[in-house]
Amino acid sequence: xxxxxxxxxxxxxxxxxxxxxxxxxxxxxxxxxxxxxxxxxxxxxxxxxxxxxxxxxxxxxxxxxxxxxxxxxxxxxxxxxxxxxxxxxxxxxxxxxxxxxxxxxxxxxxxxxxxxxxxxxxxxxxxxxxxxxxxxxxxxxxxxxxxxxxxxxxxxxxxxxxxxxxxxxxxxxxxxxxxxxxxxxxxxxxxxxxxxx
Amino acid sequence: xxxxxxxxxxxxxxxxxxxxxxxxxxxxxxxxxxxxxxxxxxxxxxxxxxxxxxxxxxxxxxxxxxxxxxxxxxxxxxxxxxxxxxxxxxxxxxxxxxxxxxxxxxxxxxxxxxxxxxxxxxxxxxxxxxxxxxxxxxxxxxxxxxxxxxxxxxxxxxxxxxxxxxxxxxxxxxxxxxxxxxxxxxxxxxxxxxxxx
Amino acid sequence: xxxxxxxxxxxxxxxxxxxxxxxxxxxxxxxxxxxxxxxxxxxxxxxxxxxxxxxxxxxxxxxxxxxxxxxxxxxxxxxxxxxxxxxxxxxxxxxxxxxxxxxxxxxxxxxxxxxxxxxxxxxxxxxxxxxxxxxxxxxxxxxxxxxxxxxxxxxxxxxxxxxxxxxxxxxxxxxxxxxxxxxxxxxxxxxxxxxxx
Amino acid sequence: xxxxxxxxxxxxxxxxxxxxxxxxxxxxxxxxxxxxxxxxxxxxxxxxxxxxxxxxxxxxxxxxxxxxxxxxxxxxxxxxxxxxxxxxxxxxxxxxxxxxxxxxxxxxxxxxxxxxxxxxxxxxxxxxxxxxxxxxxxxxxxxxxxxxxxxxxxxxxxxxxxxxxxxxxxxxxxxxxxxxxxxxxxxxxxxxxxxxx
DNA sequence: GATGAATGAGTATTCATTCAT
DNA sequence: CATGAATGAATACTCATTCAT
Numbered sequence: 119x120x121x122x123x124x125x126x127x128x129x130x131x132x133x134x135x136x137x138x139x140x141x142x143x144x145x146x147x148x149x150x151x152x153x154x155x156x157x158x159x160x161x162x163x164x165x166x167x168x169x170x171x172x173x174x175x176x177x178x179x180x181x182x183x184x185x186x187x188x189x190x191x192x193x194x195x196x197x198x199x200x201x202x203x204x205x206x207x208x209x210x211x212x213x214x215x216x217x218x219x220x221x222x223x224x225x226x227x228x229x230x231x232x233x234x235x236x237x238x239x240x241x242x243x244x245x246x247x248x249x250x251x252x253x254x255x256x257x258x259x260x261x262x263x264x265x266x267x268x269x270x271x272x273x274x275x276x277x278x279x280x281x282x283x284x285x286x287x288x289x290x291x292x293x294x295x296x297x298x299x300x301x302x303x304x305x306x307x308x309x310x311x312x313x314x315x
Numbered sequence: 316x317x318x319x320x321x322x323x324x325x326x327x328x329x330x331x332x333x334x335x336x337x338x339x340x341x342x343x344x345x346x347x348x349x350x351x352x353x354x355x356x357x358x359x360x361x362x363x364x365x366x367x368x369x370x371x372x373x374x375x376x377x378x379x380x381x382x383x384x385x386x387x388x389x390x391x392x393x394x395x396x397x398x399x400x401x402x403x404x405x406x407x408x409x410x411x412x413x414x415x416x417x418x419x420x421x422x423x424x425x426x427x428x429x430x431x432x433x434x435x436x437x438x439x440x441x442x443x444x445x446x447x448x449x450x451x452x453x454x455x456x457x458x459x460x461x462x463x464x465x466x467x468x469x470x471x472x473x474x475x476x477x478x479x480x481x482x483x484x485x486x487x488x489x490x491x492x493x494x495x496x497x498x499x500x501x502x503x504x505x506x507x508x509x510x511x512x
Numbered sequence: 513x514x515x516x517x518x519x520x521x522x523x524x525x526x527x528x529x530x531x532x533x534x535x536x537x538x539x540x541x542x543x544x545x546x547x548x549x550x551x552x553x554x555x556x557x558x559x560x561x562x563x564x565x566x567x568x569x570x571x572x573x574x575x576x577x578x579x580x581x582x583x584x585x586x587x588x589x590x591x592x593x594x595x596x597x598x599x600x601x602x603x604x605x606x607x608x609x610x611x612x613x614x615x616x617x618x619x620x621x622x623x624x625x626x627x628x629x630x631x632x633x634x635x636x637x638x639x640x641x642x643x644x645x646x647x648x649x650x651x652x653x654x655x656x657x658x659x660x661x662x663x664x665x666x667x668x669x670x671x672x673x674x675x676x677x678x679x680x681x682x683x684x685x686x687x688x689x690x691x692x693x694x695x696x697x698x699x700x701x702x703x704x705x706x707x708x709x
Numbered sequence: 710x711x712x713x714x715x716x717x718x719x720x721x722x723x724x725x726x727x728x729x730x731x732x733x734x735x736x737x738x739x740x741x742x743x744x745x746x747x748x749x750x751x752x753x754x755x756x757x758x759x760x761x762x763x764x765x766x767x768x769x770x771x772x773x774x775x776x777x778x779x780x781x782x783x784x785x786x787x788x789x790x791x792x793x794x795x796x797x798x799x800x801x802x803x804x805x806x807x808x809x810x811x812x813x814x815x816x817x818x819x820x821x822x823x824x825x826x827x828x829x830x831x832x833x834x835x836x837x838x839x840x841x842x843x844x845x846x847x848x849x850x851x852x853x854x855x856x857x858x859x860x861x862x863x864x865x866x867x868x869x870x871x872x873x874x875x876x877x878x879x880x881x882x883x884x885x886x887x888x889x890x891x892x893x894x895x896x897x898x899x900x901x902x903x904x905x906x
Numbered sequence: 907g908a909t910g911a912a913t914g915a916g917t918a919t920t921c922a923t924t925c926a927t
Numbered sequence: 928c929a930t931g932a933a934t935g936a937a938t939a940c941t942c943a944t945t946c947a948t
Contacts, residue, residue, distance in 0.1 A: 130907085150433045152349035155942060166909045168945085177943065228432060234487045235429045236347045248488070275484075275497060276477060276504040283480025284473070290431045291445070300472060307473040311507050318930040319927050327932070353918060363934050368919065524928090544827045546743035549921060560930045562924085571922065622826060628881045629823045630741045642882070669891060670875070670898040674867060677874025681866075684825045685839070694866060701867040704902050712909040713948055721911070747939060757913050762940065 135173050137163050139187065142180045147225035150232060151181060151239050178240075185233070185243060188226040192219055193250040203264045204257070210305055212257075213281075217301045220285055228289050254278075265312050277308055332370050334360050336384070339377045344422040347429060348378060348436050375437075382430070382440060385423040389416055390447040400461045401454070407502055409454075410478075414498045417482055425486050451475075462509050474505055529567050531557050533581065536574045541619035544626060545575060545633050572634075579627070579637060582620040586613055587644040598655045604699055606651075607675075611695045614679055622683050648672075659706050671702055726764050728754050730778070733771045738816040741823060742772060742830050769831075776824070776834060779817040783810055784841040795852045801896055803848075804872075808892045811876055819880050845869075856903050868899055 141162035145154040156177055160167045174180045204212065220227055233243045255274055262270040262277075284304050287295040319327075338359035342351040353374055357364045371377045401409065417424055430440045452471055459467040459474075481501050484492040535556035539548040550571055554561045568574045598606065614621055627637045649668055656664040656671075678698050681689040713721075732753035736745040747768055751758045765771045795803065811818055824834045846865055853861040853868075875895050878886040 127907090134907090148433075149435050150347065150349060152347065153433075153435065156944080157942075167943090168910065169908055171944070172907070231483075232429065232432045234483075235425060235432070236345075236350070238346045238350060244488070248491070269500075272496075272500040272503070275492065276481070276500050279480035279484055279492075279497070279501070280473060280477040280504075281480065282483055283476035283478065286428075286431075286479055286483060287472075287476055291441075294445070295472065295476075299469075300476070303466075303469040303473050304476070306469070307477075307508050311504050318928090319932090323927080324931065331932085352916080354916095364918090365920080365935065366933055369932065372919095374918065521928090528928095542827075543829050544741065544743060546741065547827075547829065550923080551921075561922090562931065563929055565923070566928070625877075626823065626826045628877075629819060629826065630739075630744070632740045632744060638882070642885070663894075666890075666894040666897070669878075669886065670871060670894050673874035673878055673886075673891070673895070674871040674898075675874065676877055677870035677872065678867070680822075680825075680873055680877060681870055685835075688839075689866065689870075693863075694870070697860075697863040697867050698870070700863070701871075701902050705898050711948070712907090713911090717948080718910065725911085746937080748937090758939090759914070759941080760912055763911065766940095768939065 131173070134165070134169075138165070138170060138173055139180065139184055143184050143225050143229065146181065146184065147228040147232075151177075181240060184226075184229065185240060185246070188223070188230060189246065189250050191223055192226060192230075193254075204261045206309075209261055209308075213305050213308065214301065216281070217297060217304075220288060221297055224289060227285060231286060231289065262312065267312065273311060277311060280304060280307065328370070331362070331366075335362070335367060335370055336377065336381055340381050340422050340426065343378065343381065344425040344429070348374075348433075378437060381423075381426065382437060382443075385420070385427060386443065386447055388420055389423060389427075390451075401458045403506075406458055406505075410502050410505065411498060413478070414494060414501075417485060418494055421486060424482060428483060428486065459509065464509065470508060474508060477501060477504065525567070528559070528563075532559070532564060532567055533574065533578055537578050537619050537623065540575065540578065541622040541626075545571075575634060578620075578623065579634060579640070582617070582624060583640065583644050585617055586620060586624075587648075598651070598658070600703075603655055603702075607699050607702065608695065610675065611691060611698075614682060615691055618683060621679060625680060625683065656706065661706065667705060671705060674698060674701065722764070725756070725760075729756070729761060729764055730771065730775055734775050734816050734820065737772065737775065738819040738823070742768075742827075772831060775817075775820065776831060776837075779814070779821060780837065780841055782814055783817060783821075784845075795848070795855070797900075800852055800899075804896050804899065805892065807872070808888060808895075811879060812888055815880060818876060822877060822880065853903065858903065864902060868902060871895060871898065 138159065142154070142159045145158060145162065156170055157167055159180070160170050163170075170180075174183070230243075230247065233240050234247065237244050255278065258274050258277060259270050262273045267273050281304065284295070284300045288297050288300055335356065339351070339356045342355055342359060353367055354364055356377070357367050360367075367377075371380070427440075427444065430437055431444065434441050452475065455474060456467050456471050459470045464470045478501065481492070481497050485494050485497055532553065536548070536553045539553060539556065550564055551561055553574070554564050557564075564574075568577070624637075624641065627634050628641065631638050649672065652668050652671060653664050656667045661667050675698065678689070678694045682691050682694055729750065733745070733750045736749060736753060747761055748758055750771070751761050754761075761771075765774070821834075821838065824831055825838065828835050846869065849865050849868060850861050853864045858864050872895065875886070875891045879888050879891055
């Protein structure tokens, strides 16, 4: 009977917000942004349509927060403060870590791929995405250089293309390209690319 | 006074249909199927909304014809009746040929990537796509085996992932990943993967 | 090679016009005026959409001419210039004659019933219909009076209601109410109504 | 501040649904199904177009519910559980009762007549209608037999034709065939048909 | 905070009608 | 006379968003 504390309210708000975002993420990833209606999101979240607008200004804002949150989940956690040089073991760990992130955030990735392909949906998703991915490329570049690559830039391109392609395949046709198998093959191929100069 | 001949009508129909399909392809590729309205397609084609329905039963039918036509353009021309073994030169030619196809059909590819990510838009696009791509994988498999690959299946995976990723990058961020540069890097990387056992 | 005479042209025009009207009648009777498109009428007539407008100003005009022609067919031919008194035999003939007209113009009747029920389609169909039917009622009235009816007006009402109902049933459910059987029953019932005062 | 209770919502829904159905019935009866637009229904009901779809899936569904409701109103209330034999008084009451139902549901009848004439609008309206009318015919048949009719089937036909015709006249031209007058004439005529063998 | 009724702008689609040939 | 491409207004229906309760 005692009034809830501010903290409790905040917690409830936070949880409800996440509930909505999760529902939205699943639907956006599966059906696309435009084909997903607010009604559907609300229904999936088990709340009323109107309540959605208590937490988000618009459908677009849900997407924006999903993008922001997805970036944080996928890239931020991706803590690359090693100014130093990666060993081979660390590189392997790095690739594996990325595959694990993919596995855990499949729907984010699916959404992100869609957004990359449809820039009109989210104005500067593409730009933000590139900025976020930057450290990844730098790290890869440094690693390849340290390994003696004579064309580290080109190697970054092909390796990240391979990774991106592997991710896309995994997201789109997981039954044909199982993640765990892809992972090993990709790591192995990376080393073949690196070691052969 | 006298009505147009059948040939004249056929010509008009042919041309107008292509006009509509081109407009639609560009918009579908750029904004996505759902975000593209018939009005917009008509406006881009410089015709009235109603006329669109003189040529296509529905918006979905435009997409279906685009898919069919895209498949033909991208895969059919892709004549892989080499039962024999590819030489290295032929392999290089094959990769280059694919990059050329990509270059010429950028918008088809963009559309196709989108459709792969949103299966709900076109019921069995995904299945059809896989069927069409099959010969490609077989050819690659045979080539890798002929080159003495101890894991041709795995190599097919990583190489096609690299190609797919390169295609995706090229389509999505051509300014960062220029097609011509990618092409050379990819060919080079393929050989490094192959030769190193 | 010799140019057709005016008469030939008129004949062709007349025939084509009838062709269109027949197609339209069938469709209007079956699907209703609004649910019948000009395209469909043209297709059924085996001509082009545009040509229809060479013979009729509008879809509405086709209906108007059908109504006019239907009136003529159903009522005009119905030559009741007997100022004198009908014998019983003549009355029987009269009823039979009407059933025969119904049989031969089923679709006109179907259309007319529809129009009676939807006055908005044809502005004064209802008025015209009543005017046309007037002589019929008068004749019936005179006949009943001559037969000694004490309430000829009332008898006109019930007998024409019975006829109208029989017509409606025949048009709407001919399998349950076969025309030939209805005919005998109705004639018989008329006499029972008349003779019993 | 607190949201409406379920009861409040139910009441609103109930009332608004009836409002829409009443508007639709009036328009369908007057102009026909195809000539009545959703806009018009909404305007007549004093609500927005969109709201209509909050209550009905489609225009067709409005019609279906009107038919179902009309059947219930016209036939269900029509309690003919007399397994026994009707007296003449009961028969008179029965006819009068039917005229009263007609009077109270004029628009339903008008709509139903239209639907009978255009089976394409509602797939099995005709079948359902016949099923619903069945008990009526059986009752009439039994009554006529009990009165010593030598051709009860034929008498059912002509009497129901007369009733149907009277209904149609009343619906279509109430000013020429006033319901109350028709009623007496019809009852009277029925007895003349029956008593005369 | 929570509900769902209500709105209005937008979307795909149809169709009577026009018109160049 | 004849064709069918072309138009534009209308129609059924959807959906993000607002708001009274």
